[in-house]
Amino acid sequence: MTYKGFIFDLDGVLVDSSKIHYAGWKRFLNSHDKDFEYETFLRDYFGKRGQETLEQVFGKGRFSAEEAKKISDDIDSNFVSKIAEFGMPVRGALGFVNALKESGEKIALATSAPRQNVDAFLDAFSLRGIFDAEVCADDVSRGKPDPEVFLKAASLLREGAPDCVVFEDSMFGVSAAKASGATCVALLTTTTREVLRKADYFISDFADEGLNGIIRLKTKEKK
DSSP: OOOSSEEEOSTTEEEEEEHHHHHHHHHHHHHOOOOOOOOHHHHHHHTTTTHHHHHHHHHHTTTTHHHHHHHHHHHHHHHHHHHHHHHHHOOOOHHHHHHHHHHHHEEEEOOOSOOHHHHHHHHHHTTTTTOOOOOOOGGGOOOTTTTTHHHHHHHTTTTTTEEEEEOSSHHHHHHHHHTTTEEEEETSSSOOTTTTTTTEEEEETTTTTGGGTTTOOHHHHOO
């Protein structure tokens, strides 16, 4: 099938960074006599904005909006400082994104991560300017599973979300993608097919041969 726009989440889709994020959250939680296991982090929190995670763990009202932002920024600084050294691109991700660009497809980045994380990722993997649109937590008022981030990305591509395909790896991201009306391809990089069951398609990563049966690039159609 062909699509008019390709929208990518960041963490767990383009880069394997879950353990970097988990380390930052674990350090903060331990300082407040709280903790959660890595599997719990992936299932219940990964893919959410920092303020939403804080509310889920500590309850609403525990931190002011200003305090929550500072805490989230401090935790995200762990990602910024370590992504270049410890972050690994998801297998086949960079090649696939570059192939889309070369074939003239419209591509967007749509993530719950803040701008500082997006910039760190783009710089670490030399991807500045490759995306036609970039939407991050700073650009929306509602986080996933609300579809705002994907609706905005599609709009910036000048396409309707139902004409786009979204690549996601979290339960909240898949729910947001489906709520936007887009087709959703779930990557099984951070959790199970059962958790991501609302997705339309499933691949292990971008080197998965099954991807060829889902996506037809313009360059392939011309051959």
